[in-house]
Every structure is written in C-alpha cells, then in structure tokens.
Amino acid sequence: MTLLENLAAGFELVANFESVFALAGGVLIGVIAGAIPGLSATMAVALTLPFTFAMQPITGILLLLGVYKGGIFGGSIPAILIKTPGTPASSATILDGHPMVKNGQAGKALGMALWASCTADLISNLALILFAGWLAAFALKFGPPEFFTLILFSLTIIAGVSGDSLLKGIVSALFGLILATIGLDLVYGTNRFTLNDPNLMGGLNFIAVLIGLFAIPEILAMVWNPKSKEGETQNLGKEWVTFAEYKRCFKTIVRGSFIGVFLGSIPGIGAAPSAFLSYSEARRKSPNKENFGKGEIEGVAASESGNNGVAGATLIPLLALGIPGDVITAVIIGAFMVHNLQPGPMMFLNSPDIIYGLFMGLIISSVFLFLIGSVAIRAFSYVADIPRGILFPAVMVLCVYGCYAVNNNIFDVGVMFAMGWLGYVMLCKGIPAAPFLIAFILGPLLEDNFRQSMLMSGGSAEILVRGPITWFFWTLTIITIVAIIRSGMGKKKAEAVEHGNQE
Amino acid sequence: MLNNSYFSTGLASLILSLFLIFVAIPYGVTAPSNVTNIVLSPVFWPEVLSILLGITGIALMISGRSAVKDSVAELLPTKGCYKRIALLAVLMAVYVAAIPWLGLVWTSMISFVALAILIKTSHPRTALISAVIIPLVLYMFFAHVAGMAIPQGEFLRLP
Numbered sequence: 263m264t265l266l267e268n269l270a271a272g273f274e275l276v277a278n279f280e281s282v283f284a285l286a287g288g289v290l291i292g293v294i295a296g297a298i299p300g301l302s303a304t305m306a307v308a309l310t311l312p313f314t315f316a317m318q319p320i321t322g323i324l325l326l327l328g329v330y331k332g333g334i335f336g337g338s339i340p341a342i343l344i345k346t347p348g349t350p351a352s353s354a355t356i357l358d359g360h361p362m363v364k365n366g367q368a369g370k371a372l373g374m375a376l377w378a379s380c381t382a383d384l385i386s387n388l389a390l391i392l393f394a395g396w397l398a399a400f401a402l403k404f405g406p407p408e409f410f411t412l413i414l415f416s417l418t419i420i421a422g423v424s425g426d427s428l429l430k431g432i433v434s435a436l437f438g439l440i441l442a443t444i445g446l447d448l449v450y451g452t453n454r455f456t457l458n459d460p461n462l463m464g465g466l467n468f469i470a471v472l473i474g475l476f477a478i479p480e481i482l483a484m485v486w487n488p489k490s491k492e493g494e495t496q497n498l499g500k501e502w503v504t505f506a507e508y509k510r511c512f513k514t515i516v517r518g519s520f521i522g523v524f525l526g527s528i529p530g531i532g533a534a535p536s537a538f539l540s541y542s543e544a545r546r547k548s549p550n551k552e553n554f555g556k557g558e559i560e561g562v563a564a565s566e567s568g569n570n571g572v573a574g575a576t577l578i579p580l581l582a583l584g585i586p587g588d589v590i591t592a593v594i595i596g597a598f599m600v601h602n603l604q605p606g607p608m609m610f611l612n613s614p615d616i617i618y619g620l621f622m623g624l625i626i627s628s629v630f631l632f633l634i635g636s637v638a639i640r641a642f643s644y645v646a647d648i649p650r651g652i653l654f655p656a657v658m659v660l661c662v663y664g665c666y667a668v669n670n671n672i673f674d675v676g677v678m679f680a681m682g683w684l685g686y687v688m689l690c691k692g693i694p695a696a697p698f699l700i701a702f703i704l705g706p707l708l709e710d711n712f713r714q715s716m717l718m719s720g721g722s723a724e725i726l727v728r729g730p731i732t733w734f735f736w737t738l739t740i741i742t743i744v745a746i747i748r749s750g751m752g753k754k755k756a757e758a759v760e761h762g763n764q765e
Numbered sequence: 766m767l768n769n770s771y772f773s774t775g776l777a778s779l780i781l782s783l784f785l786i787f788v789a790i791p792y793g794v795t796a797p798s799n800v801t802n803i804v805l806s807p808v809f810w811p812e813v814l815s816i817l818l819g820i821t822g823i824a825l826m827i828s829g830r831s832a833v834k835d836s837v838a839e840l841l842p843t844k845g846c847y848k849r850i851a852l853l854a855v856l857m858a859v860y861v862a863a864i865p866w867l868g869l870v871w872t873s874m875i876s877f878v879a880l881a882i883l884i885k886t887s888h889p890r891t892a893l894i895s896a897v898i899i900p901l902v903l904y905m906f907f908a909h910v911a912g913m914a915i916p917q918g919e920f921l922r923l924p
C-alpha cells in the first residue's frame with residue numbers, strides 16, 4: 263500500500279463519531295487533570311486506561327493520546343497562574359509565565375502558551391508521520407541481538423536522565439527488571455518467585471504496577487501533609503495575546519518544536535529537559551534577553567513549544583520500535599497490550615490502518631487542543647477550586663475500580679496498594695519511578711531477546727556483536743554511560759566548590 | 766559527611782541483593798536439571814540482576830559517604846503524620862479485605878469517607894455526597910457499559 267492509501271485507510275478508521283468523541287473527551291480530561299496541581303498527565307493517562315478496555319483499539323488509544331496531549335498543555339495553566347506546575351514538563355513555563363501574571367497579563371501568558379503548544383504539537387505530529395514509518399522499515403532488519411542492544415541502550419539512557427543521580431536511576435531500573443522476572447519462565451515455563459500462587463504465575467499486572475507507582479504515592483503524600491498542594495488562583499486580566507505577538511515569537515516556537523521533536527524521539531529524555539533547553543536557546547538568541555525571567559512572552563512561547571514538541575515525537579520510538587519514549591508512552595503501551603497489539607515494526611505491516619488512523623487522530627487532536635484549551639483557560643478557576651479533601655479520595659476509588667477492572671481480580675488491587683507504598687518510599691528517597699516502570703515493561707523483552715540470541719548462537723556471546731547495528735547500539739550505550747558519568751562528576755565538583763564557598 | 770538518602774538506598778539495595786542471591790533465587794526459582802548452558806537457565810537473569818543491584822548498592826553507599834549535598838527534598842514531619850500514614854495502611858488493607866464481603870461499591874463508599882476524614886476535608890457534606898455518587902457512577906460504567914462483573918458482596922446487591 264502507498265502512503266496515500268494508508269492515510270485514506272487510517273482516515274476511514276478515525277472518521278466516525280466514536281473516535282472523534284474519544285479524542286475530544288481525552289483532550290478535555292487531560293487539560294482538566296493537568297490543570298489540577300497534584301494530578302499529573304501520567305496519572306490521568308493511567309486512570310483513564312481501564313476505561314478503554316471496552317472500546318475498539320483505535321478509539322481507546324486515541325482517548326489516551328488525547329489525555330496525554332491535553333495533560334501536557336493543562337500543566338501550563340497552574341504553572342502560570344499559581345506558580346505550581348501541573349506536570350514536571352511545565353516547570354520552565356513558570357519562569358516567565360508567573361511574572362506575567364504579576365504584571366496583570368495572565369490571559370496573555372495563557373493564550374501564548376496555548377498557541378505555542380498547538381503549533382508545536384502540530385509540528386511534532388508531522389515529524390511522527392514522516393519519520394516513524396521510515397524508522398520502522400529500517401527496524402525490520404533487526405533480529406534478537408539487535409533488539410537486545412537497542413533495549414539495553416534505551417534502558418541506559420532512561421536510567422541516566424530521569425533523575426538527579428545515575429546510580430539511583432540504575433537502582434530503580436534494576437528493581438523494575440527484577441520485578442518483571444516474577445511469573446513463569448519464558449523458555450522453560452518453570453516458576454520464578456511465584457510462591458506457587460496462581461495469581462503470580464502470569465507475572466505482576468502491568469496496570470496495577472503503573473497505577474500503584476504513579477497515583478497512590480500522591481495520596482500518601484497528601485495524607486502525610488494534608489496542607490500541601492494548595493494554591494491561590496489569579497485573575498486572567500484583560501489583555502489577550504495578539505497575532506502580532508504570535509508572529510514575533512513564531513521563530514522561537516518553531517525552534518522549540520524542533521528541539522522537542524529531536525529530544526522526544528530519543529527514548530527517556532522527556533518533555534522537561536526539552537522545555538528548559540528551548541527556553542535557554544530562546545534567551546540566548548532573543549534581542550530581549552534581559553527581559554527573560556521578568557515576564558517575557560517569548561519565554562512562555564519557548565518553554566511551551568519545547569515541552570509540547572515532545573508529545574508526538576515520543577511516539578516515534580513507541581510505534582516504530584516498540585520502545586516507549588517516556589513514562590506516559592509507557593502507560594499508553596498498556597492500551598496496545600490490552601487490545602493484543604504489539605507496537606513495533608511489524609505493526610506497520612500487520613495493522614497499517616491502525617497506525618495511520620493514529621496519525622490522522624493526532625493531527626485532529628491539535629485542533630481539539632486549541633478549541634478545548636481556549637475554553638479551559640477561562641474555566642480554570644473552577645477546576646483549581648476542587649477541594650483536595652474530595653479529589654484524593656475520588657482518585658483512590660478510581661484507582662481501585664480501574665485496577666480491578668483489568669482482570670476482575672482483587673489480588674491486583676492488593677498489588678497496586680503494595681506498589682503504591684514502594685513508589686512512596688522511592689519518592690521519599692529521591693529514586694525516580696520512570697526507570698522502574700519502563701524497565702518493568704522492557705524487562706521481559708530484554709531477557710527474551712537475550713535468550714533467543716543465546717539459543718541462536720548456542721550460548722556464544724559473539725552474536726551480540728554480530729553486525730553494524732549491534733555495534734552502533736553498543737557504541738551509543740558506552741557513549742551515554744561515559745557522558746552521564748562525566749556530567750555527574752561535573753555536578754559533584756560544582757557542589758563541592760559551592761559547599762566549600764559556603765564554609 | 767554521610768549522605769542519608771544515598772547511603773540508606775545503597776544499603777537497602779545491597780541487603781535486597783544478598784537476600785535474592787542466597788534465599789529468594791535458590792528457593793523461589795525452579796531450574797530444570799537438564800539445562801546445560803548457564804545463560805539459558807531460568808536463574809541466570811535474576812542472578813545477573815541481583816549481582817548488578819548489589820554492585821550499584823555498594824556504589825551508592827560509597828557515593829553517600831563522599832557526596833556533599835543530598836538532592837532529596839525533605840518530607841518534613843507534620844503534626845500526626847505518622848498516625849495518619851499508619852491509619853491509611855490499615856484502610857488500604859481493610860479496603861482489599863472487605864471487597865469480597867461487602868462488595869466493591871459499598872467498600873469504596875466507606876473508604877472514600879474514611880480517607881476524606883483522614884485528610885481532614887473542609888467540605889464534609891460534599892465529601893459524603895461524592896462518596897455515594899462516585900462509586901455508583903463507576904459501578905454503572907464498569908458493570909453496565911463495559912460489561913464487567915463488579916463484586917456485589919453478601920449483603921446488598923445492586924441492579
């Protein structure tokens with residue numbers, strides 16, 4: 263099938279009331295969840311996932327993608343208005359967004375955030391359409407050794423970049439890999455850590471693990487300190503963003519979008535570093551650089567285009583290689599699994615209609631984001647006023663229903679609560695949860711490809727360096743480890759100097 | 766200076782690694798006796814991961830001894846926080862245990878109210894109304910739209 267035929271097939275799949283409604287509903291849920299401090303886009307996607315079980319695969323996945331995109335934008339609303347980022351990706355938006363609110367330009371800041379987000383989202387979606395197919399075609403040449411080295415590289419980069427400490431990231435990833443070994447052995451079918459309990463023979467339920475890791479710790483943190491997560495809403499003011507201002511910031515928005523696309527397509531980097539890089543590049547190149555940090559509209563445009571530019575691009579490794587680009591796409595992979603779809607190069611051959619349907623849906627989602635975002639900006643004060651004493655009990659009940667619904671199994675609810683406590687301990691100790699979840703998903707794939715490689719070679723490790731692709735990924739892995747260690751050592755030196763100066 | 770979060774994480778990782786190597790893997794993983802190549806054995810992967818966890822744990826402990834600043838934002842204890850956290854643990858255990866007996870809907874209603882009290886909600890009436898409505902709406906969706914079997918309990922059954 264040609265590209266046009268595939269796009270037509272995809273359009274046919276999406277052009278129905280159900281899909282369009284799911285997409286619009288998803289964006290709305292995402293914007294609301296992102297706008298509530300304490301709820302994150304990840305949590306919103308995780309809690310929406312169980313509602314997709316009864317839907318058609320394309321409808322369910324579109325709903326989640328809508329929540330993802332809405333959540334990333336929604337996070338900028340409290341970041342600007344109450345200086346509390348709804349999602350980590352919106353942290354850079356505070357730098358100039360909140361000073362604009364202080365200057366009585368809240369409406370202008372939110373308007374620019376929306377325009378920059380939608381533009382970046384569209385550019386990111388186009389990048390996905392252009393590059394995912396090409397990468398998937400290349401990935402068809404991969405065998406088990408190539409996949410093993412690719413997953414190993416992804417894990418290295420994810421463990422290294424998702425927290426302040428490489429070692430804590432590695433510990434988190436190792437916990438995830440160890441937990442993923444629970445269940446029946448992939449080759450011999452013997453028990454591994456199952457304690458002869460039939461509930462454990464299929465391994466720990468992925469949905470229970472992810473809801474437990476990302477939603478329950480927030481409830482625990484709220485119980486620890488019920489006064490936290492409170493903010494004060496601000497008036498929107500009378501000034502609104504003009505087309506002339508959008509035009510002035512357009513170059514910055516496009517630059518930020520490309521930074522987002524580039525960083526988003528590398529597994530594990532995510533939206534927050536992209537927003538900060540885009541912001542610092544904008545400040546470096548802007549004629550108003552002295553205004554940055556004091557309420558410069560270009561700063562808002564830069565950070566928002568940086569974080570939204572990632573949204574489509576993180577789906578490139580997910581769809582083309584089956585590797586989640588960040589923690590939210592790791593959750594979205596759950597929706598594929600629930601509907602017996604395995605993202606990766608084979609999906610481009612076996613289910614091109616779904617792939618191209620997703621592409622079409624993503625393009626439509628940019629329009630919904632603009633329409634729903636415009637309304638959400640005005641409605642934010644109502645959303646932010648939801649009392650925490652009602653929100654968090656509701657989240658707990660939603661978690662339990664969602665988790666139970668996966669397998670109709672109460673055991674999964676217990677697993678979810680247990681994972682919640684583990685997630686809370688990790689939160690208290692500064693261990694990032696993202697490497698854990700991604701390693702938990704990639705663990706079985708890593709082991710399976712390793713053991714298949716060993717079966718192919720009769721136990722010889724030489725197969726793991728059998729060709730240019732494996733060499734390429736080994737080299738990238740080594741370069742990444744060296745770069746992360748060097749940056750960690752540099753940080754440590756800077757801390758030591760700072761500590762010395764303080765003394 | 767001893768850096769607490771690094772040192773304690775490292776120590777916990779090391780202990781977990783030793784537990785896995787000497788207890789959990791030998792007693793919890795079944796390996797067929799006819800596996801000739803160690804790399805294909807079901808114990809190989811967990812063993813490699815456990816060893817790596819131990820090494821990382823030691824590295825974290827060393828790094829905790831030399832690090833000058835802990836990047837973890839401290840969760841300062843607030844009044845009654847330990848009591849509330851312990852009560853939440855009990856609430857979670859009771860929630861799971863009571864589902865087969867009371868049913869998911871009624872258990873959720875009670876747990877909703879209990880958690881709202883635990884976090885000292887300033888809107889008790891709204892919390893009570895939400896505690897009834899939210900579990901019922903979720904029940905309607907999962908039982909009647911998604912067609913799932915939601916546990917009904919032994920006392921009061923919903924349509």
